[in-house]
Amino acid sequence: MNKPEAGGLFAKGQRIPLRGVRIEVHAAGIAARVTVAQRYQNNEKAPVEAVYSFPLEESSAVCGFEAEIGGKKITGRIEEREAAFERYDRAMAEGQGAFLLDQDRPNIFTASVGNLLPGQEAVIRISYVTELQQSGDAIRLLIPTTISPRYVPPEQLKKMDPAELDHIAPPTVLGGVPYGLELAVDLEAPADVREVSCPSHPARVAISGRKVKVSLMGQDIQLDQDFVLNVALARPHEALAVVARDGSAGRAVMINLFPDLSGFQRGPGEFLFIIDRSGSMGGPSIQQARAALLLALRSLEEGDRFNIVGFGSTFEPMFKEGVPYTQQSLEEAARKVEGMEADLGGTELLQPLKFATEAPHAAELPRQVVLLTDGQVGNEEQCIELVSAHARHCRIFTFGVGHGVSEHLLRSLARATGGQAEFIHPNERIEPIVMRQFRRMASANLRNVRLDWGGLKTDLLAPSELPPLFDGDRLTLYARVPGGATTEVAVLADSPKGALRFPVTVDCEHPVDDAAIPVLMARKAIQELEEGRGMVRGSAQQNRKEKAVRARILELALRYQLMSSATSFVAIEERPAGAQAQPAELRRIPIALTKGWGGVPAEGLAAGLTGSAMGGPQVAKMMVCASPAMPAPAVRGRRRREAADEFMMEAAFTPPPASAAPAEGTTWPRRILNSILGGGKGAVPAGEDLHESLFPGNALLELTSLQRADGSFELTEALAKAAKRKLADLEQAAKALGMDNTLARNVLATLLALEVLEKEFSGRRDEWQMIADKAKRWLAKQKVVVPAGAKDLHEWARRTLA
Amino acid sequence: MDMEREQDTKPQYSIGEVAAKTGVSRRTVRYYVQRTLIDPPVGRGRGSGYTEQHVEQILCVLRLQREGLGLEAIQQLPQQALTSAHSAAVQHPPTVVFRVPLIPGVRLELDAGLRPPGPAVVDALAEACAKILESHKEAG
Numbered sequence: 039m040n041k042p043e044a045g046g047l048f049a050k051g052q053r054i055p056l057r058g059v060r061i062e063v064h065a066a067g068i069a070a071r072v073t074v075a076q077r078y079q080n081n082e083k084a085p086v087e088a089v090y091s092f093p094l095e096e097s098s099a100v101c102g103f104e105a106e107i108g109g110k111k112i113t114g115r116i117e118e119r120e121a122a123f124e125r126y127d128r129a130m131a132e133g134q135g136a137f138l139l140d141q142d143r144p145n146i147f148t149a150s151v152g153n154l155l156p157g158q159e160a161v162i163r164i165s166y167v168t169e170l171q172q173s174g175d176a177i178r179l180l181i182p183t184t185i186s187p188r189y190v191p192p193e194q195l196k197k198m199d200p201a202e203l204d205h206i207a208p209p210t211v212l213g214g215v216p217y218g219l220e221l222a223v224d225l226e227a228p229a230d231v232r233e234v235s236c237p238s239h240p241a242r243v244a245i246s247g248r249k250v251k252v253s254l255m256g257q258d259i260q261l262d263q264d265f266v267l268n269v270a271l272a273r274p275h276e277a278l279a280v281v282a283r284d285g286s287a288g289r290a291v292m293i294n295l296f297p298d299l300s301g302f303q304r305g306p307g308e309f310l311f312i313i314d315r316s317g318s319m320g321g322p323s324i325q326q327a328r329a330a331l332l333l334a335l336r337s338l339e340e341g342d343r344f345n346i347v348g349f350g351s352t353f354e355p356m357f358k359e360g361v362p363y364t365q366q367s368l369e370e371a372a373r374k375v376e377g378m379e380a381d382l383g384g385t386e387l388l389q390p391l392k393f394a395t396e397a398p399h400a401a402e403l404p405r406q407v408v409l410l411t412d413g414q415v416g417n418e419e420q421c422i423e424l425v426s427a428h429a430r431h432c433r434i435f436t437f438g439v440g441h442g443v444s445e446h447l448l449r450s451l452a453r454a455t456g457g458q459a460e461f462i463h464p465n466e467r468i469e470p471i472v473m474r475q476f477r478r479m480a481s482a483n484l485r486n487v488r489l490d491w492g493g494l495k496t497d498l499l500a501p502s503e504l505p506p507l508f509d510g511d512r513l514t515l516y517a518r519v520p521g522g523a524t525t526e527v528a529v530l531a532d533s534p535k536g537a538l539r540f541p542v543t544v545d546c547e548h549p550v551d552d553a554a555i556p557v558l559m560a561r562k563a564i565q566e567l568e569e570g571r572g573m574v575r576g577s578a579q580q581n582r583k584e585k586a587v588r589a590r591i592l593e594l595a596l597r598y599q600l601m602s603s604a605t606s607f608v609a610i611e612e613r614p615a616g617a618q619a620q621p622a623e624l625r626r627i628p629i630a631l632t633k634g635w636g637g638v639p640a641e642g643l644a645a646g647l648t649g650s651a652m653g654g655p656q657v658a659k660m661m662v663c664a665s666p667a668m669p670a671p672a673v674r675g676r677r678r679r680e681a682a683d684e685f686m687m688e689a690a691f692t693p694p695p696a697s698a699a700p701a702e703g704t705t706w707p708r709r710i711l712n713s714i715l716g717g718g719k720g721a722v723p724a725g726e727d728l729h730e731s732l733f734p735g736n737a738l739l740e741l742t743s744l745q746r747a748d749g750s751f752e753l754t755e756a757l758a759k760a761a762k763r764k765l766a767d768l769e770q771a772a773k774a775l776g777m778d779n780t781l782a783r784n785v786l787a788t789l790l791a792l793e794v795l796e797k798e799f800s801g802r803r804d805e806w807q808m809i810a811d812k813a814k815r816w817l818a819k820q821k822v823v824v825p826a827g828a829k830d831l832h833e834w835a836r837r838t839l840a
Numbered sequence: 841m842d843m844e845r846e847q848d849t850k851p852q853y854s855i856g857e858v859a860a861k862t863g864v865s866r867r868t869v870r871y872y873v874q875r876t877l878i879d880p881p882v883g884r885g886r887g888s889g890y891t892e893q894h895v896e897q898i899l900c901v902l903r904l905q906r907e908g909l910g911l912e913a914i915q916q917l918p919q920q921a922l923t924s925a926h927s928a929a930v931q932h933p934p935t936v937v938f939r940v941p942l943i944p945g946v947r948l949e950l951d952a953g954l955r956p957p958g959p960a961v962v963d964a965l966a967e968a969c970a971k972i973l974e975s976h977k978e979a980g
Contacts, residue, residue, distance in 0.1 A: 089874075120856070123867060124856065124866065128886070131886075132886060133885070196906065199864065199865050199867070200868045200871055200905070200911070201865060201870070202865070202867070618885075624874040
């Protein structure tokens with residue numbers, strides 16, 4: 039915990055009673071137990087009520103709430119949401135110590151710490167269990183620390199409950215908050231650990247066999263971005279079933295399968311890319327989204343159709359309707375994508391989603407939607423409802439881009455449509471992530487996917503419908519069984535190559551005592567219900583159905599003592615007569631603006647603000663978070679000024695430091711030239727070769743970005759440079775193929791690219807395998823005669839290019 | 841104490857009842873109290889509660905929000921202004937303060953609301969409307 043700073047801790051002239059947050063993660067196998075401890079201290083002369091809204095992982099099963107005050111520990115109890123609030127409110131009126139935890143969104147929670155007496159300190163501990171995200175041999179831990187400002191559409195803003203709005207859009211400050219974060223991870227992986235990376239924070243990492251210990255370096259770490267930890271295992275997971283006791287005789291079963299679906303070739307598809315160009319995407323987010331989109335475009339195949347939609351307050355499809363994927367359409371799209379900026383205002387996500395789900399499309403092609411966004415919207419429910427209604431013909435794959443993405447929105451959109459979500463932290467390489475997503479999109483067209491319980495009877499299934507199977511991704515299912523014997527459970531499917539079966543043994547005779555399993559099972563069932571799926575049947579009348587769903591959520595949450603949309607945690611410290619507090623003053627805890635949000639340089643701003651007149655560390659002006667229009671700072675300066683947020687204004691117009699200018703002799707990226715020349719799209723002709731790289735410093739991306747739509751490569755100076763060869767030598771070598779000169783050059787260039795991939799990037803095969811497969815398919819179509827003396831073309835190329 | 845004043849100081853409603861009467865959540869009632877948008881509940885401890893005046897105040901805040909005022913702005917209005925604005929709004933329809941003739945038979949009317957726009961805004965609006973009318977005239 040951070041030591042209190044002398045003098046400071048003010049917001050809007052009021053003290054901030056939150057002194058620090060400590061997060062501890064204990065992970066074993068595929069589940070993690072996390073404790074979030076918040077320390078509050080009242081340094082004022084009157085009692086205060088601290089209200090702090092904060093994020094947790096969206097699938098967290100929040101199962102513990104404890105307050106420690108005056109040496110006493112008070113355990114919170116789950117109650118129906120309104121009943122819990124009434125108890126809290128009554129205790130507040132009576133001057134008792136009162137503590138309440140509300141779920142405002144599946145990933146946004148609010149803690150109210152009531153009647154903290156002058157000088158008093160309280161520590162709130164929130165515990166939750168969560169599944170570790172996993173794909174192939176990689177485990178990913180993502181812990182959000184701040185709530186990004188979000189765009190709430192005006193019509194939604196009018197209808198929203200004011201208290202709810204205050205919770206999902208808490209006061210946000212520029213330049214950091216005066217309470218800090220400590221974080222420690224203790225992880226025991228199911229296999230030896232090969233590599234650990236923490237792209238979000240400087241961290242101390244210790245690896246010993248399967249064990250990993252991680253802690254943040256430095257003190258007073260700002261709570262302004264997600265904590266991300268990637269753990270690579272020496273071997274992928276294996277199928278595993280865990281059976282835990284649930285109640286006196288019941289069993290909660292967790293099944294984990296890792297289906298091997300490699301080796302399938304996808305058929306043509308229709309791809310719709312939706313890229314968020316709202317103001318909040320300014321800075322690193324839009325840069326990464328652009329790079330990911332360019333890479334994704336290169337991963338399409340001839341026969342596919344595609345379109346690109348940029349959106350903000352409005353949305354603009356690039357083409358009237360989906361166009362065939364050709365060299366010409368690829369070049370046109372890439373050129374336009376390079377010019378995309380975060381300049382379209384608010385985040386009206388619903389409209390492009392309507393376009394994506396409702397626009398007519400080629401009926402014979404399955405529609406795949408790829409959404410790149412930070413997801414900062416307040417109408418998540420509407421968006422999820424819309425896509426759920428079209429889930430049968432439209433799968434959504436999402437990329438969360440930025441330091442503080444709305445994990446809930448991105449995962450739930452994907453979950454509702456049978457897609458998958460990926461997250462790209464600004465310090466991460468995009469290639470493995472984009473390719474992983476494209477491998478999913480290319481996954482086999484499986485039919486009749488079903489679960490064979492091998493005779494086991496189940497009285498609860500979570501999720502109630504089988505999620506999609508993706509190659510290498512973990513498939514996790516939960517069930518409650520009344521008892522039973524040892525049996526084999528299997529997922530079955532029909533594929534183009536025949537019947538598939540993925541089995542696992544479930545031992546119900548020897549259950550373990552692991553409280554996490556029943557809790558995760560219940561949370562999964564609640565999540566389904568909260569997102570409008572699940573098993574509630576009966577009345578078709580909307581009102582009655584909603585009541586039935588809420589009743590089922592309440593039943594599960596009370597039974598398993600879990601936070602949900604229908605329940606809250608409440609804890610009361612009964613104070614003796616005479617020790618009750620006078621009416622408390624509200625202290626709303628401000629949160630830090632997400633790092634890099636909208637391109638605002640937070641660090642520079644903080645440095646500029648700290649020596650200001652008041653002496654102590656001042657908190658910058660409050661920002662309106664739920665604003666109908668959330669413009670990019672750089673382009674809508676006037677609106678900012680009207681909002682009296684001049685700190686932001688100054689930041690937006692501060693010229694870049696001298697070090698930002700390229701060194702003499704290097705080339706400016708085209709879009710920077712365009713902005714300097716002031717001509718926007720036309721200032722530098724798009725076709726003019728500036729020998730610039732779209733991915734400077736990234737040799738693999740530089741090489742793969744040269745691939746043409748048909749899979750071939752052209753013999754150009756850029757390719758020769760990427761392969762570290764002389765163009766003249768390569769041109770000479772191409773003549774040995776004894777065929778039409780242009781074709782020979784392309785064949786040689788393609789062979790060269792494959793050779794470079796194999797030699798230089800063998801450790802990153804996952805990132806280029808799809809590119810290489812596409813190149814090989816093109817080569818096979820050319821029917822090239824293997825030069826005399828060579829076994830095959832590749833062997834000839836290796837020898838010739840050695 | 842006369843009957844009316846007694847009604848104002850004696851708790852009549854629980855937080856749940858006042859929420860139901862005004863159509864907001866219990867949390868919002870509390871939130872309005874915390875933000876000093878409405879008076880704190882009357883009484884102390886178990887005997888505390890809300891009165892008809894709280895109901896009036898909540899309805900007033902809701903109306904002002906619908907008018908487009910942010911909570912910060914509402915908070916800055918004097919309490920008396922809040923109550924009188926509410927009563928006035930209930931009793932009288934909105935007043936038109938600007939009437940700008942555009943073309944024969946068409947005029948621009950602006951409701952004063954609680955924040956009358958400045959003359960520059962009115963001019964700009966009138967100019968924009970005139971342009972639209974002009975373009976339609978040409979097209980027609």
